Amino acid sequence: MAALDDQDDIERESIAPKGAMQGLRALITLACVALVVAGLKAGAVFFVPVAVAFFMAVLSYPLMSWMIKKRVPHMVALLLTVGVIVLGIGLVGWAGYDLLKSLSKEVPTYLVKLKGIVDESAVWLEKEVGVVGAIKAVEEFNLQSVVEMGKQKDVMQQLASFVTSTFGTVAVALGAFIIVMVLMMFILMEAPGTQSRAEVIRNAGGPDFRVLMQSASDIQKFLGVKTLISVATGLLAFMWCWMFDLKYPLLWGILAFLFNYIPAVGSTAASIPAIAEALVNHGPGTAIGVGIGYGIINFGLDNFLQPMLMGRRFGISGLVVVLSGLFWFYVWGPIGTFLAVPLTMMIKVILENTTEFRWISVAMAKKKVKHGEVVLETPEFDDADLLGGGAATEPPR
Numbered sequence: 001m002a003a004l005d006d007q008d009d010i011e012r013e014s015i016a017p018k019g020a021m022q023g024l025r026a027l028i029t030l031a032c033v034a035l036v037v038a039g040l041k042a043g044a045v046f047f048v049p050v051a052v053a054f055f056m057a058v059l060s061y062p063l064m065s066w067m068i069k070k071r072v073p074h075m076v077a078l079l080l081t082v083g084v085i086v087l088g089i090g091l092v093g094w095a096g097y098d099l100l101k102s103l104s105k106e107v108p109t110y111l112v113k114l115k116g117i118v119d120e121s122a123v124w125l126e127k128e129v130g131v132v133g134a135i136k137a138v139e140e141f142n143l144q145s146v147v148e149m150g151k152q153k154d155v156m157q158q159l160a161s162f163v164t165s166t167f168g169t170v171a172v173a174l175g176a177f178i179i180v181m182v183l184m185m186f187i188l189m190e191a192p193g194t195q196s197r198a199e200v201i202r203n204a205g206g207p208d209f210r211v212l213m214q215s216a217s218d219i220q221k222f223l224g225v226k227t228l229i230s231v232a233t234g235l236l237a238f239m240w241c242w243m244f245d246l247k248y249p250l251l252w253g254i255l256a257f258l259f260n261y262i263p264a265v266g267s268t269a270a271s272i273p274a275i276a277e278a279l280v281n282h283g284p285g286t287a288i289g290v291g292i293g294y295g296i297i298n299f300g301l302d303n304f305l306q307p308m309l310m311g312r313r314f315g316i317s318g319l320v321v322v323l324s325g326l327f328w329f330y331v332w333g334p335i336g337t338f339l340a341v342p343l344t345m346m347i348k349v350i351l352e353n354t355t356e357f358r359w360i361s362v363a364m365a366k367k368k369v370k371h372g373e374v375v376l377e378t379p380e381f382d383d384a385d386l387l388g389g390g391a392a393t394e395p396p397r
Helices: 002-042 044-069 074-129 134-141 143-152 155-163 170-190 194-203 210-243 249-259 266-282 284-310 318-332 334-352 358-363 383-387
Strands: 367-370 373-376
Touching: 002 044, 002 318, 044 074, 044 170, 044 210, 044 318, 044 334, 074 134, 074 170, 074 249, 074 266, 194 210, 210 249, 210 266, 210 284, 210 334, 249 266, 266 284, 318 334, 334 358
Parallel strands: none
Antiparallel strands: 367 373
């Protein structure tokens, strides 16, 4: 009996230091994560252009690779690819700015009309429906102050201040755009032969970059599908707003295209200005019609077409998507919300290909109901995936 007690004491003594080491290791890991987050936030002016350039290069590499396969010289294909990207951004930016400038002149009028509609609705709710306190609630909200602010402040100036909050000023933002284009060009220049270069580094005793290469390949697929879905969302929103005779259908289409990159709330937020214009200019019936159209577009594309094109490997829990948007907004401001999902996807793919932290990737996975039980949609792992195959990593032939 005494021997058994001694054995139990030895087992407890061996388990206790192991548990203490695991706790210390977890604490050190959390401290390192906090330091990394603080560094990313402090160095946003440097890291944001680099991240944007990387993702744009990953997204645009298939175009350059396709041209190279068609016997176009490498440098010519590179310049054409960068030119297409610059032209596309320039056209969208010019059209959006011109339409926003025109809209900003009408914002005070829209706010006055919207205030009248809200006041009339409050009176109707309280007198006809019996909602007690509706008029008082509208008065306490003080919508008139919003109207006065809209009359006094330049909407375009406020919008520019919001967009450039990560960089500081418009001039710095334009400089950052040039830096992004230059970085993207150099990344595309170095892209061919990446897989062979990684193999040489590994054979020379260096680190194994196959996981990072796989991450780049997966992110390329994600961004390609997300861009396709965003374009479809923008086109359908434009056509729907045009059918309802809204004054700025192109602007609302561009807004739907851009905001579709923002996780969780982006598509819903993009519909609010269009619904507001429909309500002010055409009445509640048109506003309801516009809102239903946006709902059908977003629900159909996000819940049917996007999962079908992406597959299970890119399934992320809805809670993780929302938290990632908030987190990257805190770290990198408004631009961080656009980069939130691809950055989170990259982290998920990297964790998924590690032994120690693979469970975090599984925990981030999307859940589904199977036979009445909620289970995780865990991706199917394949050793071939770790080879870094894909257009973003293989040299063109």
